[in-house]
Amino acid sequence: MASILSNFSLDQCNSLAVPSIAEYFMRIESIEDLDAARVFAEENTLKVMAIGEGSNLVLRPKIPGLVIQIALSGIALIEESITDALVEIGAGENWHKSVEWCLINKLYGIENLALIPGSVGAAPVQNIGAYGVEIAECLERLEYFDLFTGALVGLSAGQCRFAYRDSRFKTDLRDRAIITRVWLRLRKEGGTKAKTKAKAKAEYPSLRAYMDDRGLSETPENVFDAVCAIRKSRLPDPSAQPNVGSFFHNPVVSETQYRDLLEKFPDMPGYANTQGGMKIPAAWLIESLGLKGQEISKVKISDQHALVLTNSNQQDANAVLDAASSIQDLVKETFAIQLKIEPRIYPEH
Numbered sequence: 001m002a003s004i005l006s007n008f009s010l011d012q013c014n015s016l017a018v019p020s021i022a023e024y025f026m027r028i029e030s031i032e033d034l035d036a037a038r039v040f041a042e043e044n045t046l047k048v049m050a051i052g053e054g055s056n057l058v059l060r061p062k063i064p065g066l067v068i069q070i071a072l073s074g075i076a077l078i079e080e081s082i083t084d085a086l087v088e089i090g091a092g093e094n095w096h097k098s099v100e101w102c103l104i105n106k107l108y109g110i111e112n113l114a115l116i117p118g119s120v121g122a123a124p125v126q127n128i129g130a131y132g133v134e135i136a137e138c139l140e141r142l143e144y145f146d147l148f149t150g151a152l153v154g155l156s157a158g159q160c161r162f163a164y165r166d167s168r169f170k171t172d173l174r175d176r177a178i179i180t181r182v183w184l185r186l187r188k189e190g191g192t193k194a195k196t197k198a199k200a201k202a203e204y205p206s207l208r209a210y211m212d213d214r215g216l217s218e219t220p221e222n223v224f225d226a227v228c229a230i231r232k233s234r235l236p237d238p239s240a241q242p243n244v245g246s247f248f249h250n251p252v253v254s255e256t257q258y259r260d261l262l263e264k265f266p267d268m269p270g271y272a273n274t275q276g277g278m279k280i281p282a283a284w285l286i287e288s289l290g291l292k293g294q295e296i297s298k299v300k301i302s303d304q305h306a307l308v309l310t311n312s313n314q315q316d317a318n319a320v321l322d323a324a325s326s327i328q329d330l331v332k333e334t335f336a337i338q339l340k341i342e343p344r345i346y347p348e349h
């Protein structure tokens with residue numbers, strides 16, 4: 001069984017590279033490890049927080065309680081028909097490597113989600129999505145370990161209450177349900193027509209433009225390559241410039257507010273939001289204030305993408321949150337829009 005370490009540095013466990021010390025830390029490689037973590041936390045009245053690869057977290061300098069890093073492994077095709085297959089993946093597997101594994105095995109549906117950093121177990125938490133696809137579209141079910149009862153529980157996709165970058169793992173099941181395995185239902189070559197080549201989704205505007213410019217057909221392999229190329233050109237690599245991807249959600253305003261804003265800022269882009277209102281790209285708001293490439297509290301607003309804060313000066317969470325709050329204030333003053341932070345801040349206060 002894995003050991004429980006005290007005063008453990010999480011500096012290498014978060015892609016923002018903020019210095020952070022966990023009171024207790026345990027790497028979880030089996031269900032027995034999870035149960036041991038549960039008992040230890042119960043006996044010592046400790047809060048438990050799970051991490052995967054730490055690519056969507058802003059960790060404060062001191063983390064009270066027990067941090068568990070989920071490293072449950074394994075990937076296998078467990079069921080198949082002429083048209084589709086079911087793949088079981090352990091929560092600790094790397095997401096991008098799992099996408100590659102599926103593509104090599106000619107199992108399709110998640111190629112648009114290539115190069116999203118992080119673990120498989122964290123993917124359902126925020127219903128990861130990119131280039132017109134979300135994991136909710138192919139996740140059939142998952143299993144979690146209940147930290148309150150010690151039981152393993154199965155949930156269908158419907159029971160996860162997936163929404164845009166959201167699920168129950170951010171609300172009623174937060175810090176209670178530790179995802180251990182997921183099952184993805186993926187398409188096989190040709191789908192229902194055995195002799196036709198597999199097609200992937202390529203309607204997302206920047207992906208469509210990339211494919212059209214190069215005359216690429218919509219095979220899953222081409223979409224995978226295109227998504228990887230677009231992402232590499234647009235987003236700073238966390239291993240070179242520590243970051244957590246988009247730092248703010250794209251705000252949604254009412255249609256009336258959007259019309260009023262357009263009178264003052266005629267170039268402001270806006271897209272109809274599926275749940276109503278207009279979605280405004282947060283990157284546009286930040287960029288139009290001239291903040292792209294600037295530093296606040298030694299934290300840089302990436303010159304590649306205004307929505308990404310990079311931490312090459314290895315500032316702590318307080319400096320990063322200071323910078324974020326200055327950006328929020330400036331956006332609010334000019335546009336009367338409140339930007340919401342996307343990654344999880346832990347502990348919250």
Ligand SMILES: Cc1cc2nc3c(=O)[nH]c(=O)nc-3n(C[C@H](O)[C@H](O)[C@H](O)COP(=O)(O)OP(=O)(O)OC[C@H]3O[C@@H](n4cnc5c(N)ncnc54)[C@H](O)[C@@H]3O)c2cc1C
Nearest residue numbers: 051052053054055056117118119121122128129179244245
């Ligand atoms: C450069 C960059 C680009 C990104 N692009 C995208 C993108 O295009 N689309 C997108 O959706 N996201 C994107 N992200 C965000 C990030 O990749 C995802 O949120 C990813 O799923 C986080 O995985 P992780 O293993 O690093 O999770 P962590 O950061 O370790 O944890 C994130 C949350 O999940 C919880 N958690 C982790 N593992 C488990 C588990 N097994 N069971 C229960 N809860 C768990 C944690 O408690 C925490 O609340 C990007 C991030 C970066 C750095």
